[in-house]
Amino acid sequence: MNRETLLRIDMSRLEARREPVPAAYQFLGGRALTATLIQREIPPRCHPLSTENKLVFAPGLLGGTAATTSGRTSFGAKSPLTRGTKEANVGGRLGHKLARLGFTAVIVEGAPHTNTPYVLHIDKDGARFADATALRGTGNYELHALLVASGKSQCAVTIGPAGEHRLAGASIAVTDPEGRPTRHAARGGLGAVMAAKGLKAIVVDDAGIERLPLSVEKDDFRARATAFAKTVLEDPRTANMSAYGTAGVIRFVNRDAVQSMPTRNHRLGTFAGADQLSGQRIAALASARGSKMLPCMAGCVIKCAILFNDARGQQLTTALEFETLALLGSNLEIDDLDAVAQMDRLCDDIGLDTIETGNAFGVAMEAGVLPWGDWKGVVALLEEIRAGSHIGRILGNGTETVARVFGIARVPTVKGQGLPAWEPRTLRGMGVTYASSPQGADHTAGLVTARNVSDETLLKQSRHEQLVMAAVDSVGLCQFSNPTPEDMASLLTAHLGRQWTAQDVLELGRQTIQAELEFNRAAGMGQADDRLPAFLHTEPLNLPDGPRVFDMPYDAIDHLWES
């Protein structure tokens, strides 16, 4: 596989140029590469929507190979939401195509001197720009239908109206295998950065490129990839994922002992209507409606994406995830599955992070903007976000903006980013991850669900999981394939022609997090940013064995990255 080219897009001049990959980046991919590019190229104190910020994206080190789940792509920039470094990765068609085209990363910099939006086309012949004025305001569903019309060689990378409005909750949508905009680099407002770069869409087309990447032709790699796929399929976690998607976890997290189903703006951890939203419920409806489980990228053996049809059998949304069902469902006291699915579709179409948006609505309900449980109100207000009305802009800018505008002191964020569903008062390791991750409140930064173990163990687990996840995101695998450092080392060795050990893989993770921490520090973040919302310390969840707040001392968390 050719890993020798950076594609640099200068939006000020509407020029693209290919650059050789510097030696220092030769063994960096995905999040490792975006984190490094951010740290080396973006002025840390710049405004995230200024011309100085850059939008970078990169397939993982295994991108373009036949290793299962290896097609994820990392997007990065200085985040309009956290004001720090940001990585959000995504499945869909993109990663393998970028890798096949030979691009180690794409760096979008500058901004047009007018406010004309552009479509950037990237294919084997190079990059070209087209005026996208006619596409202004177009939702992602319509946009992807237009942009990938000529077939599976194409993948669109787009922003919806939320991105065009430069909202800090705006996502970047990537075409899924079925041609729909259901895969999102959702967190941190990267859609607003894409808008600030003057881009409405990027179309990546790998037509004319040899379909089989080199590495799968090597027997050694093929054998290792097959072994890894077998490991994934035999992992007991995979069966649950394949059957129920991430929504399969709801019955577990809603139990009294876990209380990790955020309810009423994270006031409670169990929700009476949780069963209505569960993966089992979704599966039970599937045959009657023709819903099904899909892979989010070619070659994935897990297939955890729920394609959810409405009562008439029409696709309503795809990738109906636990986080969405929790933040837009239980957290708003909404137990109507079809309603949440409709909200999810709207978020995909408008281009919004469902976690941030769910938290924003939770605070809005706390402020009395609309009643708890009012899903019709949520749907109407999502359309306000699309329209860019004042209330729409407030909500679309995320949790902290809603809290500021309505004078609410109870704000479920870390580093400005809304809390995922995983609950730090019961799953204390998640508190460690949320507080110490350079990404802010992000469950994918390092999921630690152990209970009834010592603080010391949780700290070690969080640190280890964060290193592993930084590596997974850099290798470009899906977290749900649960690769061990050894798995990754084996595949990388066969693919890149250099010996990798598990230790090398963890070191890749460590370097990645180090680059992120350094950028955040230079951007002005400090220890005070590594704190959970106050209410997690003061408002207990009532567990069977008594009330529980997050009371782990911060001293140890503050030193997590020093070793």
Next chain:
Amino acid sequence: MNRETLLRIDMSRLEARREPVPAAYQFLGGRALTATLIQREIPPRCHPLSTENKLVFAPGLLGGTAATTSGRTSFGAKSPLTRGTKEANVGGRLGHKLARLGFTAVIVEGAPHTNTPYVLHIDKDGARFADATALRGTGNYELHALLVASGKSQCAVTIGPAGEHRLAGASIAVTDPEGRPTRHAARGGLGAVMAAKGLKAIVVDDAGIERLPLSVEKDDFRARATAFAKTVLEDPRTANMSAYGTAGVIRFVNRDAVQSMPTRNHRLGTFAGADQLSGQRIAALASARGSKMLPCMAGCVIKCAILFNDARGQQLTTALEFETLALLGSNLEIDDLDAVAQMDRLCDDIGLDTIETGNAFGVAMEAGVLPWGDWKGVVALLEEIRAGSHIGRILGNGTETVARVFGIARVPTVKGQGLPAWEPRTLRGMGVTYASSPQGADHTAGLVTARNVSDETLLKQSRHEQLVMAAVDSVGLCQFSNPTPEDMASLLTAHLGRQWTAQDVLELGRQTIQAELEFNRAAGMGQADDRLPAFLHTEPLNLPDGPRVFDMPYDAIDHLWES
């Protein structure tokens, strides 16, 4: 003078109690005392609108004496705007009354368990609470007319609708000598903190207290106060102030060589319509309209407050200041004096900081929310702030919220607080003050207008002026009386029965700033917060001798407080 009592108001229990002043606070007043109380009593990481924040206020060390301009009061809290320490001081009737009642400071803490607003009455018999539900939404003009109806012994301290909406641009209004709400502790959103404490108003009544404070009966103090008043009257700056108020500076700052009349969201420093807004123009209209110059507090010999009548001779606004004329006038390309006066009245009535609000509108015009120069649009939107509509809440929350909501990267703030008129690109010393003051962008923190001197000199001047101003604000004098450390030492010695030197006065300033810096650090602020907006570094003003940006290296500024 009795300086032995702290009045502590517990809004959770609706209780007031008197406490002896701790020995450590014995020689602290005004800003020195509020800064110290904030640093010692408020959890630095608390949310500014949470029950943990406190609203504190204190007359200066000379409060209650006959020294001219000695009646200023410092308000303080953790700021909803800057998220750091905040002091905003104000003239009007309050300071002398608090001092006469024997209160060194009032500390308001906790919050009611319901959302009932209260009026707190303070007089010689103690403190009591009254339900203020009937006053909800009442503007400051009507409120002060109601609350100080029974005469000059009363002073109201109130929030308008902006405070009730908990907006970060909300001020606290204090009754002026004529009974109107035209004196504001304006900066930093302290009105929102007062609302979060459950207070709509405080009425301070000194009826029954000996009118002449003890100190003026002492020959020594009287002689020194008389000498100080003579010095003030003989200062050439005073005559200009007495004739034109702060608006007298407009012709100076609008010159090509100074360019400190912010225009079009701080893009330019001169404004074609500046003469229309000048103190000379206001003075020229005065006799025909019956406008006049007033003192803002009893005993002030300067009388710089412009009472501005409309064309029919009715009071339109009082205290029409340079900053208001610049930020709500030139900065929005509005040259209609009556229009700006009307906006000023609305800001006083709604309870808004005119500097923050002017900056917020500048960014809103940049975003296309309304056209440049559209004063009718501004007036209509000020009424939206009063009403608490969505756009009203966006604007009333200040500059950064407007920028965030509308995706604008050109944000004229330091530490989240909108820039005053004084221009760092020409008056480089102001850049030093804005960057290094723990208060954020605040011209009253240390005005340095020297040009064509070395950076070293400017750094020294800014540091010295900041120390002097911290002392002035602690002594409770008005900055426009231009007291030297020696003047203050002389008056304090006679009043407090302890020998003060000029050095002691500067040390009071140093300790004050030290307490502020320590709180900010504990709240999570760092070097990255001590930076000016990027456009001041990249967009030059065109001076007669060439383009000029703010290009002073930050290294020296960063070390300003280390010596």
